[in-house]
Amino acid sequence: MGRLLVTGGAGFIGCNFVRTALSATDHRVTVLDKMTYAANAASLAGLDPRRCELVVGDITDAVLVEGLVAEADIVVHFAAESHNDNSLEDPWPFVHTNLIGTYTLLEAVRKHGVRFHHVSTDEVFGDLPLDDAVKFTETTPYNPSSPYSATKAGSDLLVRAWVRSFGVEATLSNCSNNYGPYQHVEKFIPRQITNILDGVRPKLYGEGANVRDWIHVQDHSRAVLRILEAGVSGRTYLIGANGEQDNMTVLRMILRLMGQDEDDFEQVRDRAGHDLRYAIDGRRMRDELDWVPRFTDFRAGLKQTITWYTENRDWWEPVKASTEAKYAKAEQ
Numbered sequence: 001m002g003r004l005l006v007t008g009g010a011g012f013i014g015c016n017f018v019r020t021a022l023s024a025t026d027h028r029v030t031v032l033d034k035m036t037y038a039a040n041a042a043s044l045a046g047l048d049p050r051r052c053e054l055v056v057g058d059i060t061d062a063v064l065v066e067g068l069v070a071e072a073d074i075v076v077h078f079a080a081e082s083h084n085d086n087s088l089e090d091p092w093p094f095v096h097t098n099l100i101g102t103y104t105l106l107e108a109v110r111k112h113g114v115r116f117h118h119v120s121t122d123e124v125f126g127d128l129p130l131d132d133a134v135k136f137t138e139t140t141p142y143n144p145s146s147p148y149s150a151t152k153a154g155s156d157l158l159v160r161a162w163v164r165s166f167g168v169e170a171t172l173s174n175c176s177n178n179y180g181p182y183q184h185v186e187k188f189i190p191r192q193i194t195n196i197l198d199g200v201r202p203k204l205y206g207e208g209a210n211v212r213d214w215i216h217v218q219d220h221s222r223a224v225l226r227i228l229e230a231g232v233s234g235r236t237y238l239i240g241a242n243g244e245q246d247n248m249t250v251l252r253m254i255l256r257l258m259g260q261d262e263d264d265f266e267q268v269r270d271r272a273g274h275d276l277r278y279a280i281d282g283r284r285m286r287d288e289l290d291w292v293p294r295f296t297d298f299r300a301g302l303k304q305t306i307t308w309y310t311e312n313r314d315w316w317e318p319v320k321a322s323t324e325a326k327y328a329k330a331e332q
């Protein structure tokens, strides 16, 4: 049995990972989370307090981080500012948390000889053309577009440098777009589901031709666990589930699944610098780590996600109005 320190464990992917880790392993988990607007304590409700504790604190707090890292066997680093639209409004929290925070954790694992896993995104590679089947691989050059993806790219490079220069034992993963329960309503899929539940028309950026490669968050969580078990230090793993869909198709699927007219949405101003297409070549996870996704039917996963938001209004309703107010202000 090991002791996992999970940063950002009260956020979307972190809390799903904690739930998966507690049910699939004997590990004990300490969550370190600043409880920003993106976190929700209710996402960790009902977990066994003997196996999971929440420490509220900042990953840039070197003293706090060092104390927690010294007690851990493995650090799994999810904490980040994660929303592209926010990074266009105010990049500073992204630079601070994603870069300084990752640096602070790396210094602590270096000092205490603790294994590190860094959770990152396919957005570090920039975007791909719409009219070509090419996909990202582990050797695709970094070419990030937004302040968010630039800071994630920078954090990946810090991890690689700490492996090479200081012998830190670390793995990295770059995953595609996640969907599923506990995702903040600022993100595309939950924003549209909860808009429809509130009787508001969904909002599509531009023409909706941009393609995202969707993976269910539980598949991502299982993939990270698999890397902790069998990943090779210094190596990068791309995690994807062959889930490419353009935004218009996803939105129409949501509308139909929720019994609405598939044309009942609004086209709004496009995101600045909007990446066209992401697509993951996930062969390394399959060939080297024998991992395959379980959610292979996107429509079924989406249906289950719609049911979750319908049945868990208490979880998202308190932050819905402030999220939409933030969007309305940005559109002015």
Ligand code: NAD
Pocket: 007, 008, 009, 010, 011, 012, 013, 014, 032, 033, 034, 035, 036, 037, 038, 039, 040, 057, 058, 059, 060, 077, 078, 079, 080, 081, 082, 083, 097, 101, 119, 120, 121, 122, 152, 174, 175, 176, 177, 178, 179, 184
């Ligand atoms: P999220 O925004 O839902 O959660 C982030 C969590 O980090 C929140 O609980 C927040 O309180 C915490 N946090 C932020 N700043 C912190 C700080 N300074 N100290 C401590 N905690 C802090 O994000 P998510 O969607 O769950 O993403 C988690 C990770 O996965 C991120 O590193 C992100 O880059 C990566 N990722 C996300 C996706 C996706 O589709 N959402 C895809 C690939 C990779």
Ligand code: TDX
Pocket: 082, 083, 084, 085, 120, 121, 122, 123, 176, 177, 178, 186, 187, 188, 189, 191, 203, 204, 205, 206, 210, 211, 212, 247, 271
């Ligand atoms: O209201 C919307 N309408 C819309 O058309 C929103 C919020 C988004 N979109 C579009 C923009 C994107 O093409 O939907 C797509 C998905 O948008 P987001 O949910 O904001 O995700 P994205 O920008 O693709 O980034 C996500 O995946 C990679 C996560 O937020 C990142 O943390 C992760 O690294």
